[in-house]
Every structure is written in C-alpha cells, then in structure tokens.
Amino acid sequence: MYRVTFIDADGQVTELTAQQGQSVMSVAVANGIDQILAECGGSCACGTCHCYVDDAWIGRLAPPDDSEQGMIECLMNPTTRSRLSCQLKMSDALDGLVVHLPREQY
Template structure:
C-alpha cells in the first residue's frame, strides 16, 4: 500500500497508507484527514477536497481534466499546484506522495 504524507496548514504531518485504485480523497477521509471535507463524495462537484500537491510530485501526476480545472477556479486560494483529491487515483507510483492541505475549504 502506497504511503501518502499529508501536511496540514499548521505544519502537522500525518502519514497514511492508501489502497491502490482508491481516490486520494477517499484515502484521506478514511484516515481522518479533517481538512478534506469531501462534501460531494468524489463527484468533482464542490471543491471541498482541494489540496496542493508538493512541487516534487506535481509533474508526476496526470494533468487535471477540464471539469477539475473548472472546479479549481472556485476553491479558496488556488495556485499552480492545486488539485482536487477526488480526481487523483492512488497507484504504486504515488508511494511517498506529499500533499499540502489548505487552511480551510470555504
């Protein structure tokens, strides 16, 4: 199971192990990552699973599709590393992924 490192806005770090094939959002919710609200349940319709992919990892992920790009425009404090965790599928290649969490989703 790939290890994912979440870094909260206050610098608190939490490592989890995620199942291959599940969404990053699902793994976060199942492991008590409170900054990922996931209100729409992963249907790319709300932006409450917004996160920032660490710069070391951002080029290793597939580019966001149009619907995700559209939703990212609606989140609080988007930047070039913003992603919706519901749109990232955990794979063996993501072992060690570092994800920064926003201070808030609203």
C-alpha cells in the same frame, strides 16, 4: 499498499497507507483528516477536497481534466499546485505522494 503524506497548514505531518486505485480524498476521509471535507463524496461537484500537491510531486501527476480544472479555478486560494484530492487515484507512480492541506475549504 501505497504511502501518502498529508501536511496541514500548521505543518503537522500525517503519513497514511492507501490501496491501489483509492483516491487521496478517500484516504483522508477514512483516517480523520478533517481539512478534506469532500462533501459530494468524490464527484468533482463541490470543491471541498482541495489540496496542494508538493513541489516534488506536481510534475509526476497527469494534469487535471476539464471538469477538475474548471472547479480548481473557482476554489479559494488556488495555485498551480492545486488539485481536487478526489481525482487523484493512488498507483505505483504516486507511491509516497505528499500533499499539503489548506486551512479552510471555503
């Protein structure tokens, strides 16, 4: 079991547990984190699972691939910390990951 922490736009903190290989998006959806809409279900096709990876973690993630990067550039309010949570898969390296949630996805 891994730990992942979500912090919403009002600063509300939710700590959850995740399985090996589970996406951060699916952890959010399974636990009622409603700011992660994830309408396409994790195919990098809708851009509604946007999150901001915490400063302390951004350097420890593999960079986005081309299709994720293309989508990130077209999200509302993207930053250098923007990721699609459907593309972040939990592993030993991400145990304890902290992500921030946008107020709205679109």
